[in-house]
Each structure stands twice: as C-alpha cells, then as structure tokens.
Amino acid sequence: MGKNLVRFVFTAFFVSVLLQLLAGFPLYIVKAQSDSDSDGILDSEEKSLAFMYAPYLHFVGGEKFYPTSVLYHVENSALYFRDGDVTRLIDASPTVKSVSSYKSDNYYLKNTLGVYEEIAKDYQEKRKTIGDIVYARVTKSGGYFVIQYWFFYAFNPGKLNQHQGDWEMIQVVLDSDEKPLYAFYSQHFAGEKAIWDDVGKVNGHPEVYVALGSHANYFRPYQGKLGMENDVVGGSVTLKPGDYRIVLLSDSSPWLEFGGRWGDWAEQADIALGAVGPTGPGHGENADKWYNPISWGNKLFSVDQTWFSLSWIVYNSTYIILAIVVALSIIKTGRIVKRKRDGKLNIGKVLRSKAGIGVVLGIAGVAIYLLAMFMPWYVVKGDVQTSALKTIGEVDLALIDGVDGVRINTLQSNGLTGLFGLGISFSIILLSSVILSFLDIIGIEKPRSLGRKYIRSGIASLIPVVIILIFIAQLSTLVTPLAAMVGDIPPQATKMLDLISSSPISGSYRDTLDSYGTVYLSWGLGIGSYLFVVAAITRFIAGIILGISTSGVEE
Numbered sequence: 025m026g027k028n029l030v031r032f033v034f035t036a037f038f039v040s041v042l043l044q045l046l047a048g049f050p051l052y053i054v055k056a057q058s059d060s061d062s063d064g065i066l067d068s069e070e071k072s073l074a075f076m077y078a079p080y081l082h083f084v085g086g087e088k089f090y091p092t093s094v095l096y097h098v099e100n101s102a103l104y105f106r107d108g109d110v111t112r113l114i115d116a117s118p119t120v121k122s123v124s125s126y127k128s129d130n131y132y133l134k135n136t137l138g139v140y141e142e143i144a145k146d147y148q149e150k151r152k153t154i155g156d157i158v159y160a161r162v163t164k165s166g167g168y169f170v171i172q173y174w175f176f177y178a179f180n181p182g183k184l185n186q187h188q189g190d191w192e193m194i195q196v197v198l199d200s201d202e203k204p205l206y207a208f209y210s211q212h213f214a215g216e217k218a219i220w221d222d223v224g225k226v227n228g229h230p231e232v233y234v235a236l237g238s239h240a241n242y243f244r245p246y247q248g249k250l251g252m253e254n255d256v257v258g259g260s261v262t263l264k265p266g267d268y269r270i271v272l273l274s275d276s277s278p279w280l281e282f283g284g285r286w287g288d289w290a291e292q293a294d295i296a297l298g299a300v301g302p303t304g305p306g307h308g309e310n311a312d313k314w315y316n317p318i319s320w321g322n323k324l325f326s327v328d329q330t331w332f333s334l335s336w337i338v339y340n341s342t343y344i345i346l347a348i349v350v351a352l353s354i355i356k357t358g359r360i361v362k363r364k365r366d367g368k369l370n371i372g373k374v375l376r377s378k379a380g381i382g383v384v385l386g387i388a389g390v391a392i393y394l395l396a397m398f399m400p401w402y403v404v405k406g407d408v409q410t411s412a413l414k415t416i417g418e419v420d421l422a423l424i425d426g427v428d429g430v431r432i433n434t435l436q437s438n439g440l441t442g443l444f445g446l447g448i449s450f451s452i453i454l455l456s457s458v459i460l461s462f463l464d465i466i467g468i469e470k471p472r473s474l475g476r477k478y479i480r481s482g483i484a485s486l487i488p489v490v491i492i493l494i495f496i497a498q499l500s501t502l503v504t505p506l507a508a509m510v511g512d513i514p515p516q517a518t519k520m521l522d523l524i525s526s527s528p529i530s531g532s533y534r535d536t537l538d539s540y541g542t543v544y545l546s547w548g549l550g551i552g553s554y555l556f557v558v559a560a561i562t563r564f565i566a567g568i569i570l571g572i573s574t575s576g577v578e579e
Contacts, residue, residue: 060274063163067272074160074272077171077196077204078265080226081158082245084236085260088144089190091175091268093157094279094304095120096150097189097286100143101133106289124281129308131284132301135188140181143188147178156268161305163317168205169198170317174273174305175239176286182238183254183441184212184434188287189301191310192239194232195317196220208321209241210313211255217324218243222332229265233257244332246339254441273305283307342452349456353463360467371468379471382569386478389562390461392555393485397426397451400550402492404524408435410541418544424492425552426451450488457484475570482563489553496528496547520545 058067083090103115103123107130115122118133137143159174172195180190197206204220207230223243224231233242235255242248248255273280285308287301306314313320337344363369374383404422408415413435421433423440429450431440461481468474500522516535520543523533530548 065162065164065169070162070272073162073169073171073198073202074270075265077229078158078160078270079173079194079230079232080265081175081263081268082231082233082257082259083261083263084234084256084258087234087236087261088181089147089177089179089239090151090156090263091158092147092151092178093154093271094176094286096147096154097135097176097178098123098133098279100135100137100146102136103284104132104134104289106130106132111289120279123284124278127281127283129283129285129303131282132289133189133282133284133286134288135178140179140186143179156263158268158270159273159305160270161273165316165318167200168318169200169202171196171198172313172317177239180238184238185299187299187301189285190239191286191302191304192234192241193305193310193313194230194241195313195321196230197318197321206321207243208317208324209243211235211240211242212238213309215241215321215324216243216327217321218327222328226264233259243327244335247332247335248339250331250335250338280304280306345452345456349459352460356460356463356467360463363467363469368469369467370470371466374468374471377573379570379573382471382475382478382566382573383465383468385562385566385569386461386474387465389478389482389485389559389566390458390465392562393454393559394458396552396555396559397454399552399555400425401488401552401556402496402548403550404545404547406546407544408541410543414541418546421545423550425550426454426488454488457481471570471573475567478563478567478570482560482567485556485560485563489549489556492549492553493528497525500525516543 059065060067081091098118098120101118102113103118103126104111105114105128114126114131123131123133135143137146157176159176161170161172161174163170163172172193174191174193177190177192178188180187192210194207194209196204197208198204206217206219207223208217209215209232231243233245233247234240235242235248235257238255240248240255242255242257245257245259248257282304284303285301286304289300291299302308303310360369371383374380400423402422402424403420405418406415406421407418415435419433420440423431428440433440461477464474464477500518502521519535520533523531524545524547530546532544532546534542534544536542
C-alpha cells in the first residue's frame with residue numbers, strides 16, 4: 025500500500041512538471057501530407073508542378089471561345105439519351121454532380137441556347153464573370169511524371185467540322201527527377217510531339233498556339249499549313265499563367281464520370297461527319313490520353329527544327345514566290361531595256377516573219393494555260409442516299425483547282441472546305457510562270473531560243489496533271505495512316521479509294537450498302553487538266569515552228 029502511494033505521488037508530480045513545461049511552448053500537431061487521388065504524388069507537389077508548367081496560350085484575333093468551365097456548359101444544357109435514331113430527354117436541368125451517374129456514351133449534353141451565334145453571344149457576355157479556366161492533372165505513367173492541361177471550349181466552329189463543346193489538351197512529360205523531356209499537343213484526331221528543347225517557352229512555361237475555331241494546339245505561330253493540317257494560328261491574344269484559373273483534376277471530380285458527349289447529337293450520322301460533341305477526359309477518343317498518356321504521346325507525329333523551318337517556308341510561301349518573281353522580272357526587264365537600247369529587241373521583226381505564227385501560238389498557249397488555272401483540275405462527285413449520310417442529289421465531294429487547292433465536302437452546311445495543309449492557292453505559282461513567259465516573248469532576240477523555252481514550258485504545263493494523277497493513284501496507300509488517325513475506315517470506303525486509285529483518269533462506282541442505302545460516285549480529270557494538255561501541245565507546236573522558221577533574224 026505504501027509503495028503504491030509513493031509511486032502514485034511520484035507519477036502525479038512528474039506529470040504536473042511536464043504539463044508546466046509544455047505550457048510554456050506552442051503546441052504543434054504533426055499531420056501526414058495528403059495524396060487524395062492515391063497516385064503516389066502528394067497533392068502539394070501536384071499543385072506545384074501544375075503551376076510550374078502552366079502554358080502561355082496564344083490565340084488568333086477574332087477567336088470567340090476561350091477555355092472555360094464545364095459548369096457553364098452543363099448549366100446551359102439538357103441531358104439526352106440516344107437509342108439509334110430515337111432520342112429522349114433525361115434531365116432538363118442537369119448538374120455537374122448528377123451527370124456523373126450517366127456513364128454510357130449514348131448520353132449527350134445539348135446546349136439549349138441555340139446555334140453557334142447564340143452560344144457565342146451568350147459566352148461573350150458571361151466570359152468576364154466566369155473567367156478563363158484550365159483543368160490540370162498531374163499523374164505518373166511508366167516511371168514518368170505527366171502534367172496534363174485540359175481545355176474545354178463551349179463551341180468548335182472549325183473549318184472541317186462544327187459542333188457544340190470542344191475538348192483539347194497538352195501534356196508535359198518529366199523524368200523521374202522531374203526534368204522536362206517532351207511536350208505533346210493535341211490536334212484534331214491526333215497531335216504532335218516535340219522534345220523539350222524544341223518547345224517555345226517563356227520563363228520555363230511552354231507556349232501553345234491555338235488554332236482559330238478548331239482549337240488545335242501548335243508549337244509555332246506559323247504552323248497549320250503543312251502536313252495533315254488546315255488551321256490558322258497566331259498570337260494576337262495571349263492568356264498568361266495568372267490570366268486563367270487552374271483547377272486540379274482528380275478521380276473524385278464528379279463530372280469526369282460522365283461518359284457521354286459534351287454537345288448536341290442531332291443526327292445519328294453526326295459522328296461520321298464530326299458534328300457531334302466530343303467525349304470528355306477518360307472517355308471515347310480521349311480515353312487513351314487519360315489512361316495511357318505516354319503511349320498515346322509516343323504515337324504522335326514528331327516535329328523538330330527542320331519541320332518548323334519547312335512550316336515557316338510554307339506559311340510565307342506567297343511572299344517568297346512573289347519576291348522571286350519580282351527579282352526575275354526585274355532581271356528580264358533589264359535585259360529587254362538593254363536589247364532595246366542595243367537594237368537587238370526583235371519582237372516586231374519576228375512577228376512580221378513566218379516565225380510570227382510560232383510566237384502567236386505560244387501566246388495562245390500561255391492564254392490557255394492561264395485559263396486552266398481557274399478551272400477544276402480534278403472532281404469527285406457523289407450521290408449518297410443512306411440512313412447515315414445523305415446528299416441533295418449529286419454534289420461535289422472533292423475538288424482540286426488552282427485557286428483553292430484541294431477541297432472536300434464535309435456534308436455540313438459549310439460545304440467545300442480546304443483539305444488539311446493542301447489548302448494553298450497553286451495559281452500563285454502558275455501565274456508567276458505566265459508573267460515570266462510574257463516577258464520572254466517581249467524580250468525575244470533569237471526565235472530558236474524562244475522556241476526552246478516554249479518546248480520547256482510545254483513540258484512544265486503537264487506537271488500539275490502528272491502530280492494530280494500520281495496523288496490520286498496513291499490514295500489507296502493512305503488508308504492505313506488515315507485509319508491510325510481517325511479509327512477504323514469502313515470496308516466500302518476502302519473499296520471506293522481502291523477503285524479511284526486504280527482508274528485515276530476517270531471512272532464511276534455504284535453500290536448498295538446492305539440495308540443502309542445506295543452510293544454513286546464518279547471521278548476524273550476536270551476541264552482545267554485537259555486545258556493544261558492543250559496548252560502543252562500548243563506550246564510544243566509553237567516551239568517547233570520557231571525552231572524551223574526563218575525570220576530574217578540572225579541566229
């Protein structure tokens with residue numbers, strides 16, 4: 025009893041002394057740092073990395089839509105379900121939380137504000153209140169740190185397709201020591217990748233050039249016109265880190281569970297036409313980016329300084345060609361002036377001789393060549409009557425000419441539109457050759473010399489036709505890379521491409537697609553190509569006449 029009492033008193037004394045000591049010091053509670061998404065990266069580190077590599081977003085002047093909140097779209101939408109050609113309203117007033125219950129890709133959020141103009145007007149009025157939003161996700165994949173930035177736009181008024189809602193993204197890849205290695209930018213069906221040293225940066229933040237309307241992402245302001253591209257990019261408007269709010273994504277963000285489409289789905293065929301709203305991060309076409317970010321990025325087209333140089337040349341090709349033509353025109357004009365001064369300008373004497381017929385034919389050849397520029401070079405027409413796609417009778421499905429380059433019919437209201445990076449006016453190059461040809465005629469000194477130029481220009485007249493036929497003949501070989509970009513291509517489409525490739529000069533095709541309907545196609549060289557052939561023949565004859573005729577001019 026005595027021993028227990030002593031032990032109790034001693035313990036009480038010790039505790040009282042300890043409490044008095046602690047009373048003189050502030051009390052700290054040690055709390056373990058959180059990793060809310062259990063991906064092995066602390067939340068604090070995720071936030072730090074997301075802000076460290078937040079991009080500078082450069083937009084073209086005239087852009088009407090900027091990265092915004094998904095809440096804006098959901099609040100303006102009604103939730104529908106599609107079962108084949110039948111749709112039904114599910115929820116007239118969904119929320120970002122309620123949509124998480126709908127995981128099937130048959131659901132879609134239709135913006136009820138109306139068409140493009142109404143949505144653009146409403147968004148512009150509310151943008152300042154909503155602010156600009158960029159969603160960020162930091163995760164690990166294959167031993168790498170992956171920082172993704174997801175951009176949601178209320179509308180996609182692109183050249184090749186238009187639809188409500190638009191999801192785009194970029195990602196920065198770091199090694200295990202958090203050193204940046206690569207950047208991957210989404211574009212249309214695929215995208216581009218570049219090593220970190222080739223990425224434009226401002227204070228370590230990657231620069232992104234966002235295409236007008238389509239919101240595809242590029243590394244340079246002069247890209248968009250080379251390769252499988254057809255975009256206008258620039259840097260008139262810039263959103264810097266700090267101009268927009270970064271919202272960190274996690275698996276607990278409720279709307280991430282929504283498996284449907286972020287936009288209207290008016291017709292069953294809208295998916296094939298690219299007119300349906302996109303699926304969100306982790307679903308549909310965006311699933312691979314979310315779950316396999318490294319393997320997805322490794323499949324992208326790799327760009328480097330060489331590609332950027334080629335892009336710059338193509339972007340400035342009009343000015344480069346004009347500069348060359350002006351320089352050559354000045355040289356040729358100087359020669360004409362010198363020959364005039366030396367009495368060696370013989371255009372009048374040649375025209376009065378038998379060789380004049382050759383000169384006149386040559387001029388006719390140039391005129392025919394000029395006319396050919398503005399006529400169709402190649403035409404693919406079609407009459408499609410299926411349950412998925414329909415045309416109003418026979419329409420132009422693809423057209424090549426010298427003014428607008430290569431255009432395709434998207435079977436949407438915007439009709440024919442430029443096809444990727446081939447949307448370049450070839451007439452600039454051809455018109456330049458016409459100007460130089462007329463200077464050669466005016467500055468004629470020796471008929472035979474002009475005759476040789478006629479023959480060479482006659483061969484050159486056939487170049488557009490030859491290039492077109494080679495391109496058409498290679499269409500069937502594009503099926504595999506095209507499928508890698510847009511997904512599986514229907515067997516009927518592959519068959520049509522094979523037929524066109526095997527008979528590039530002209531042909532037709534008619535087929536019944538099971539219970540879907542009928543398709544009729546016709547294709548062939550346009551009147552412009554035949555005029556090129558006529559121009560070539562005319563120039564050949566003119567060259568021969570000048571070569572054998574006497575003109576009284578010393579050769």
